[in-house]
Amino acid sequence: MPKTSENPYVVQPVMKALKVLELVARHGHEIALTAVSKELRIPKTTTFRYLQTLSAAGFLDHNRATDRYTLGPQMRSIARADASVSKIRALARPAMTELMHEFNETVNLAVKGNGTIVYIDLIEANRSLRMQARIGDSHPMHSTALGKAILAFLPEAERQRQLDLPLTERTGRTLLEREEIERQLRQVARTGYATEMGENEDGAMCIGAPILDEHGYPVAALSISAPLMRMPHSLAAKAGARLREIAAGISAHLGSQPAAV
Amino acid sequence: MPKTSENPYVVQPVMKALKVLELVARHGHEIALTAVSKELRIPKTTTFRYLQTLSAAGFLDHNRATDRYTLGPQMRSIARADASVSKIRALARPAMTELMHEFNETVNLAVKGNGTIVYIDLIEANRSLRMQARIGDSHPMHSTALGKAILAFLPEAERQRQLDLPLTERTGRTLLEREEIERQLRQVARTGYATEMGENEDGAMCIGAPILDEHGYPVAALSISAPLMRMPHSLAAKAGARLREIAAGISAHLGSQPAAV
DNA sequence: GATCGAATTCCGCAACACGAAACCCTTGTT
DNA sequence: AACAAGGGTTTCGTGTTGCGGAATTCGATC
Secondary structure, X not given: OOOOOOOOOOOHHHHHHHHHHXXXXXXXXXXXXXXXXXHHOOOHXXXXXXXXXXXXXXXXXXXXXXXXXXXXXXXXXXXXXXXXXXXXXXXXXXXXXXXXXXXXXXXXXXXXXXXXXXXXXXXXXXXXXXXXXXXXXXXXXOOOHHHHHHHHOOOHHHHHHHHHOOOOOOOOOOOOOHHXXXXXHHHHHHHOOEEEEOOOXXXXXXXXXXXXXXXXXXXXXXXXXXXXXXXXXXXXXXXXXXXXXXXXXXXXXXXXXXXXX | OOOOOOOOOOOHHHHHHHXXXXXXXXXXOOEEHHHHHHHHOOOHHHXXXXXXXXXXOOOEEEEOOOOEEEEOHHHHHHHHHHHHHHHHHHHHHHHHHXXXXXXXXXXXXXXXXXXXXXXXXXXXXXXXXXXXXXXXXXXXXXXXXXXXXXXXXXXXXXXXXXXXXXXXXXOOOOOOXXXXXXXXXXXXXXXXXXXXXXXXXXXXXXXXXXXXXXOOOEEEEEEEEEEHHXXXXXXXXXXXXXXXXXXXXXXXXXXXXXOOO
């Protein structure tokens, strides 16, 4: 292959396999090895290997009966996850701006990752003190208000699995006792919002409320973070109530029943 | 890498690149090279190459400002296309069954591919004569009623580009003259359905009507195919009218305005 | 301006992806 | 029922090219 003066860092097997993936995906329905091979002018053996690899990774689906390939679950799942995140971000943005103005503190939006939370949006209060998170950052579940809000609304089995993982100590105040954490989570489930005081970052605190999807599953959480000194108990309670209210509004837009908690 | 006794046909670079793709996609927002590298335990250089390749293919998006990666347009586009095809198939199925019973002939559903049409569903009449298409097959646009129905409703520029491609001769009756084809397409645009007589397969004919999306773009077409001998002109006209009606109904479900034709 | 972390680039090596051909199915044909 | 044909799998020897450590550049931050 002459390989045009393209990016020298392109790994050819990967590139060609992606072409195969694209062809199969765009085909609209099952397609056979030979057809892919002919269409892309890639030798049968090589095409075969790519189709196997793509199927093994779940990006394609291999129908053993007809020996043909279709788009796999992995692609659909990723697409769904992405659409869901985009939707949450779009829904949350106006409410976040509102919250930021109301309390003049930074407002964060995070989704549940695998054992962590990932910040997908944040609106900073333009006060002098710099805050901690950046979009794309991951933080542990158990040391953040965002994570605790999510943990409290997770199905029992998944919450247990989550807490079985080693709990990292972020600061001297990070909760590490299983009992203590579970007690707090029950509290969070009752009040509808979570609080964290210097457990993730020294001198900083955070209040978070969960965003639930149509199955009542906590897919994301909304939070307000501030220096400890600027957030007395009374204000924190007020912020918690507002967050719970606003998060519930977003949940409703995702199809969640505002029903029993 | 120990490589468990997995499928021996798995191409490692491809597999590892897919893992990178998945990680970035599921992350929910921009993620940097080093983070991916650490998370997946793949050396920085290699990870870099995969990220470059995935971005070059459009599966990821490289934000040059922050030097971070997100899900790219290719993934979203594929997902959208897939969802659209699934939707069309689901919407069309009941109508297809109905049509099949009404005329006791095979009913076909195809989407527009790149220069071809691809059968995505068909319901066979259980008559003795075997029909020609199978799900997943591609046929030329200009020699099928399905393709002509789509061509007639394509934006002018794209139709011209389409007809500039070499036109394959499927049978002695296949239309090859540009003038003749364009005359027929204008006719199709007026009547709302296309007819093909032995132009794609000797002894077989087909009648097709386009399915339009919310932009009025012909994404698919519905057709009835039969042996030439079984479909006299009068019946064909009746079938054309029914197809037009049913296809319009499906188009309406896709958000197409039933307005001007 | 100095320092640090992160992203690129370089380079030599050998792992491993490649593809021709052989093999083995299943499907349709006479 | 045997045969042919087409498509999928497997084998195997070759040399391409992907790999990753280390050096370098880039761009923040103090």
